[in-house]
Every structure is written in structure tokens, then in C-alpha cells.
Amino acid sequence: MKKSVELAKFQGINKDFGGAFRTQRTSGLEEVIKSTMAPTNDRKLTGLVAATFTPLTTKGEINLSVIGPYVEYLIEKQGVKSIFVNGTTGESPSLSVAERKALAEEWCGKARGRMDQVVVHVGAMSLRDSQDLARHAAQIGADGIAVIAPFFFKPKTADALRKFLQEVASAASALPFYYYQIPAITGINMPVMEVVEGIEQLIPSFRGVKFSGMDLMDLGQCVMHSQPQWSILYGVDEQLLAALAMGANGAVGSTFNYLGSHVNKLLSAFERGDLIQARAIQFQMQELLSFAMKLGFDVGVNKQLMMEVSGLHLGPPRLPLMPCPLERSEKILQKYRSIFP
Numbered sequence: 001m002k003k004s005v006e007l008a009k010f011q012g013i014n015k016d017f018g019g020a021f022r023t024q025r026t027s028g029l030e031e032v033i034k035s036t037m038a039p040t041n042d043r044k045l046t047g048l049v050a051a052t053f054t055p056l057t058t059k060g061e062i063n064l065s066v067i068g069p070y071v072e073y074l075i076e077k078q079g080v081k082s083i084f085v086n087g088t089t090g091e092s093p094s095l096s097v098a099e100r101k102a103l104a105e106e107w108c109g110k111a112r113g114r115m116d117q118v119v120v121h122v123g124a125m126s127l128r129d130s131q132d133l134a135r136h137a138a139q140i141g142a143d144g145i146a147v148i149a150p151f152f153f154k155p156k157t158a159d160a161l162r163k164f165l166q167e168v169a170s171a172a173s174a175l176p177f178y179y180y181q182i183p184a185i186t187g188i189n190m191p192v193m194e195v196v197e198g199i200e201q202l203i204p205s206f207r208g209v210k211f212s213g214m215d216l217m218d219l220g221q222c223v224m225h226s227q228p229q230w231s232i233l234y235g236v237d238e239q240l241l242a243a244l245a246m247g248a249n250g251a252v253g254s255t256f257n258y259l260g261s262h263v264n265k266l267l268s269a270f271e272r273g274d275l276i277q278a279r280a281i282q283f284q285m286q287e288l289l290s291f292a293m294k295l296g297f298d299v300g301v302n303k304q305l306m307m308e309v310s311g312l313h314l315g316p317p318r319l320p321l322m323p324c325p326l327e328r329s330e331k332i333l334q335k336y337r338s339i340f341p
């Protein structure tokens with residue numbers, strides 16, 4: 001990469017929160033290729049993206065009726081304008097393909113005209129299921145798709161993983177495609193940098209990474225070598241500020257469901273160079289999460305906290321996750337209220 005390009009990119013880093021996107025200079029041939037293969041939505045994904053919980057009834061069925069009020073809550077109370085649905089927080093590995101389609105359709109329908117972007121996670125252990133979900137996401141008007149690495153039969157090399165991602169992306173080539181890395185869940189610790197190397201040649205619709213790992217050097221390398229149209233979105237909410245300093249363009253996370261208004265202030269503070277304020281908010285988030293983690297924090301506990309803060313009826317998590325014990329949820333809610341009065 002030329003030095004001037006590197007410098008321009010470095011200077012452009014973190015100017016993305018306002019939603020601006022930069023266009024790439026291309027040759028005539030590249031223009032032709034782009035016009036035939038580029039995704040129809042070329043709006044760069046930036047800012048806060050809430051990874052949504054999946055509403056279930058008390059009997060454990062998906063509860064589509066909560067999705068409309070949920071979207072309104074995120075917009076009105078949390079200032080969150082983009083969502084990432086059917087991900088980890090949404091318990092996608094515990095949902096059937098039919099349930100995932102019904103949920104994705106409802107999220108897209110309710111968010112249409114109200115939110116900036118809806119990214120549908122379509123990753124699955126079966127390539128065919130993943131392709132089916134990707135095609136469906138395109139039909140229902142999703143703004144992008146993301147794919148996690150299959151984690152039962154794990155790809156052994158970056159090449160194998162890239163091929164899997166390519167096969168899914170090609171089922172919905174008109175949609176921006178994001179690689180979803182989350183090593184704590186998948187057990188796949190391959191550096192993201194290795195996975196995305198040369199990926200735009202295989203996947204013309206590739207638009208970035210949802211980076212949910214702890215390795216900030218790998219994150220920095222991804223930022224450094226990313227293309228202008230890519231979004232590097234961080235997914236470990238409790239250390240978001242470090243990722244912003246490293247050049248992340250935005251964040252996808254579960255806690256933005258109930259902390260979005262505060263984290264938006266963190267982003268604004270960072271943007272105007274007020275590190276004291278940004279750090280103070282990050283420390284508040286850490287205070288809450290470290291308290292919850294000591295008591296035991298998983299998607300079930302997180303979902304309960306969201307229910308109590310928002311008043312939305314999200315129901316229990318699905319087995320094998322267990323509902324949050326009452327005593328624990330009371331303590332966490334109390335802590336939440338003391339930190340964020």
C-alpha cells in the first residue's frame with residue numbers, strides 16, 4: 001500500500017461516526033466490475049449497532065409482536081439506529097432456519113424507514129442453511145449480512161474459512177458482507193487479518209468485520225490494511241474505547257440495547273477528543289459488567305437485564321441457556337441503577 005494512501009487512511013480513521021462514507025478511486029475496468037458486482041447498499045456501517053435479543057413467549061416460541069416496540073425503544077430511548085439481528089445475543093444457534101427467517105423479516109419490516117441499517121447474521125453450521133438464509137435476507141431487504149465461522153467442524157486454515165464465506169456471500173452478492181469473528185464462542189483463534197487478506201478478490205461484496213475478539217494488535221492490523229469502504233466494528237463493549245483509539249469505525253454489541261444512550265455519549269466524547277469523558281463512561285460500563293461477570297453473566301442474564309431496564313417482554317432464553325435467577329437479576333439491576341441513575 002502506498003505511503004500517501006496509508007496516511008490518508010490514518011487521517012480518515014474515526015471520522016466515520018457521522019455516517020459519511022468515502023468513495024474509492026477505481027480504474028475503468030474496476031468500475032465495470034463494481035457496477036456489476038458491488039452491493040446495492042453502499043452506505044458505510046458506522047456508529048452503534050445493537051445486537052438484538054430474540055423475544056420469546058413464556059412457552060419458548062418466538063414472539064414477533066415485541067419487535068415493533070423493541071425497534072421504537074432502541075430509537076427513542078437509546079438513540080440506536082442500526083441493529084444486528086439473529087447473532088449471538090439473538091441466540092441464533094438455538095433457532096431453526098424457519099424461525100430465523102421469520103425474525104429477520106419482522107426486524108427488517110419494522111425497522112424499514114425508521115432505522116439506518118439492519119444487518120442479518122446468516123451464519124450456520126451447514127453451508128446450505130447459511131446460503132438459504134443469505135438469499136432470504138436479500139429478498140426481505142436487509143442492509144447487509146454477516147457470517148460467523150462454522151464452529152462444530154472448524155475450518156483449519158484461513159483459506160478454508162474464506163471459501164466458506166465466499167460460498168455464502170455469493171448467494172446474496174447484492175448485500176454488503178461482514179465476517180463475524182467471536183473466538184470466545186467459536187474457539188477459532190485465527191487472526192482476522194489472515195482471514196481478510198485478499199478477501200475482496202473472492203468476495204466483491206465484502207464490507208468489513210464484526211470483530212468480537214480481545215486481540216487489539218489484530219484489530220489494529222485490520223484497520224491498517226482495510227479498504228476505505230470497509231467497516232471494522234468492535235464487539236467487546238467493555239473495551240470499546242481502546243478499539244476506537246485503534247481506529248474501529250463503530251461497534252456491534254449487546255449492551256447497547258440498554259446502554260446505547262451512554263455509549264453514544266462515549267462515541268461523541270471520543271470524536272471531539274474528550275478522552276476524560278469517554279474514559280469515564282467506559283469505566284462505568286466496566287463497573288457494571290465486571291460486577292455482573294463475577295455473579296455469572298451470559299445471554300440469559302443479559303436478556304433479563306434488558307427486560308428490566310426496557311420493560312419489554314423478551315421472555316426467557318432458550319435451552320440450553322437458563323433463565324437468570326431472581327436474586328442475581330435484582331443485584332445486577334440495583335448496580336445498574338446506581339451507576340446509571
Ligand SMILES: CC(=O)N[C@@H]([C@@H](O)[C@H](O)[C@H](O)CO)[C@@H](O)CC(=O)C(=O)O
Pocket residue numbers: 051052084086087088089090182184185212235236237238252253254255289
Ligand atoms: C460474547 C458476546 O456475547 N459478545 C457480545 C458483547 O456485546 C458482550 O455481550 C459484551 O461485550 C459484554 O461482555 C457481542 O459481541 C455479541 C454480538 O454482537 C452478537 O450478538 O452477535
